[in-house]
Amino acid sequence: MQIYRVGGSVRDALLGRPVQDRDWVVVGATPEQMLAQGFVAVGRDFPVFLHPGTREEYALARTERKSGRGYRGFVVHAAPEVTLEQDLARRDLTINAMALAEAPGGSGAPQLVDPYGGQRDLAARVLRHVTEAFREDPVRILRVARFAARFPDFGVAPETRQLMREMVDEGEADHLVAERVWQELARGLMEAAPARMFEVLRDCGALARLLPEVDRLWGVPQRAEYHPEVDTGVHLMMVLEMSAHLSATLPVRFACLTHDLGKGTTPAELLPRHIGHEERSVRLLRKLCERLRVPLECRELAEVVAREHGNIHRSASLGPAALVRLLERCDAFRKPERLDEVLQACECDARGRLGFAEQPYPQRARLEQALAAARSVATAEVAAQAQARGLAGPKVGELIHAARAAAIAARPELLPPADT
Template sequence: MSDSSALDGLEVYLVGGAVRDRLLGHPYSDHDWVVVGSSVDEMLARGFLQVGRDFPVFLHPDTDEEYALARTERKAGRGYTGFEVHASPQVTLEQDLERRDLTINAIAERLDGSLVDPFGGVADIEARRLRHIGPAFVEDPLRVLRLARFDARYAPLGFQPAESTLALCKQLAHAGELGELAAERVQQETFKALSERQPDRYFTTLFRADALSPWFAELEDKSRFESCLSSLARAVETDIRDAAPRWAALVLPLEDEQRSALAERLKLPTEVRELARLLALSVERLNHSCCDADRWLGWCNSVDIWRKPERWSRLLPLLSVYAPLLDTDTLGVRLEQARALSPRLWVEQGIKGKQIGEYLAKARHAVLAGDAPVNKK
C-alpha cells in the first residue's frame, strides 16, 4: 500500500480474498479495501477517482487499488440484481462484512495486521468449511454458483460446503431463483471454476444442491453426469489446464443436440463451441486402431484443416487423451506434408477448373497414406 497522504486519518481495512488467501497460504494478487466512516465528497477531495456506478468505489490516486465505502444491501426484487445499496459514514465494518456470502470472505485486516472476524471465518478456515454468514445468503442466487466455484478452488485443501449452506442453496434452486441469473454471469462463474485445480467439484456441488437446472439440465441424469465428470477428470489428470478444452472434455459424452443446447443457453463464445464440436467429431472419426488415409482425409475435410491449420494444435492435446488409438505423431507429420502441397504444379501443367481440386485431393490422400512424395512448388 502507498504511503500517500490520501489515506491519512481514514479508517481503512483490507477485506475479502486477500485476507482469506493469505491465511490459507494460497496465491493472490488483488487487494480490496473498505473505508469506514467516510463519504463520497471526502474521498474525492483526497484525490480518489470514483468508478463505482451502483455503489461508491474509488481508485487510489497512486496505486489504482480499489477502495469502497462501507455499505449495506437490501433485497428489493428477484435475481442477483434486485438490491438496494446504502453507503454512508454511519455504516459499520461489521454491517459491511455481514452482506458478504461466506464467512471466509468476511474477515477484515487492520493496517497493523490484526484481524476483525465477527462471523467466525478464521475458525471455518481452520475447519476447512465453506459456510454462509446468515439467512441473507438466499437473497442472491449467484451465491450458489460462487459456493460451487470456491469448492472447486479449495477442495484440494480439504474444504467442504457446510450442510446448512447446501440446504439454503436447495431453497434457492427450488424457488426458481437460479433462472433469474444472466447467462453471462453463469458462464463467467463456470469458466472460472473450470480453471481451478478440482473443477469437478463445481458441478458436484451444484448436483448436491439440486442446482444443475435450469442452466445445466443436460447433466441432471446421474449416469450422464458421472460420464461427463469422468471425462473432465481425464483432462485434469493429463494437465490440460485451460477452461475451453476442459469444457470440451466435460461435454464430450453428450449428444450433439445436448452439447448445442448447453452452449446456446450459456451463450458460449464461438471458439469454445467449435472446440467442443470438433473434439466430438474427431473422437468419433479418428479413435480407431486402423485409421487409413480415407478416414484421415475425410476428417481433414470435415474440420477444414486445410484452411484452418491451427485447429490441429488446439485439438492435439485433447486427441492424445480422448483418441488414444490414434497415432497422432504420424498423422501430425503427414498433415504438415499434405498442407505443403500446392496446386501450382497442376496449373503449370495446364490443368484447370475442378480438375485441380481432384488432383490436389488425390495427392493429399497419397501423402496421408504415406506413399507419395511431397510437392512444395
C-alpha cells in the same frame, strides 16, 4: 476514514497461497472525500474508486437489500455510518468475510477482523455462508460450487447445502442471467478440481436447472468393455479431471464437458450402446451455447470435438485419404493450431476412464504428424497445374486432396497396420 484489506486476498494470505488481486473497503468516508484525495470513481451501481497510485479498487462500506428476483434486484446503501461488520455480512462465505487492518501507527502486523468465524472455517476446511442474506443472491450458489472446485479438500457446511437446495426449490436459480452463469462456469472449469463444481451443483439441484443437458448424463450406462466406470456422468467428471491434470485451456475443458451430451438422449432400448450420439451431442451443444451465450472460441472447438471424437479415437485404422477428410472436417488446414486443442480434448476423453488414466494416446501424435505431412503440399502449385490443364472449382480441390493423401502415404509410419 478507516481502510481495510478484505476478501480473497485475506483468505489466501492466511492459507499461504499466492495473493493475486487486493480489494479494499473504506469505512467512514464519502465519495467527495475519496475524490478529494485523488481517487478515481469507477463504480456504476455503488461507490468504487481506483487508488491514484496502485490502481487497486477501494469500495465504500455498504449494505444491500433484496428488492426483486435473481441477482439484479438489490438496493445498495453506502454511507459513512455503515460499519465494517455490516459490509462483511453481505459477503457470501465466512472465509471471504475477513478483513485486515493496519496496526495503530503503522507498526506491527496487520490486525485480523473476523466477526463471522472465517479463520475457524479455514482451519476446519469448511465452506459456510455468512448470514441468511446469502439466499438473496443466486449467484452465490455458483460461487460456492466454484470455491469447492478451487479448494477440493473443503466441504460445504450442511446448513449451507440445505440453504442452497431451498434457493433452487424456490426458483431463484431460474432467474440467473446467461452472462453470470457462463462467467462462474468458466471460472469453475479452470479451477484445480472442476468436477467438484458439478458435484456441488448436482447436490443442490442447480445443475438440472442450469445445465439439464449435463445433469441427465448421470445414471446413463455405457458399454463396460469400453467404459469400465459404466456411468456416463462419472465418465464425464473423470474427463474433466483429466483436463485439469493436463492443464488444458478453457475451450478444451468446455469441449470435455459437452462432448457426450447426446448420450443423455439415447433411447432406453438401445442402452448401453449410443449409436449416433455424436450428432445428437452437436444439436444439444448448439442450444446450450446459444442459451448461455458461450464465446465463439469455446463453441467452435466443442462442436468439432462433439462431432469427431469417435472418429479421432478410431483414426489408427484410417488410411491416407480418410485421414485427410478427417483433418478437413476438423478445419485443421485453415486453423492448424486448433487441432492440438481438439486432440487434447480427445486424449482427456480416452484417458478419463477407469483404469486408463496413465494410458498413452498415440492418435494425437499420429494426427499431428499427418497434418504436418499434408501441409507440406504446395497447394498453390497444385492449383496452378490444375488450371493449366483447364480444371477449376471442385476439381482443383480434389487434386489438392489427393496430393495431401499422397504426402501422408509417403510416410510409412503414418499408415495403418496391414490387418486393419
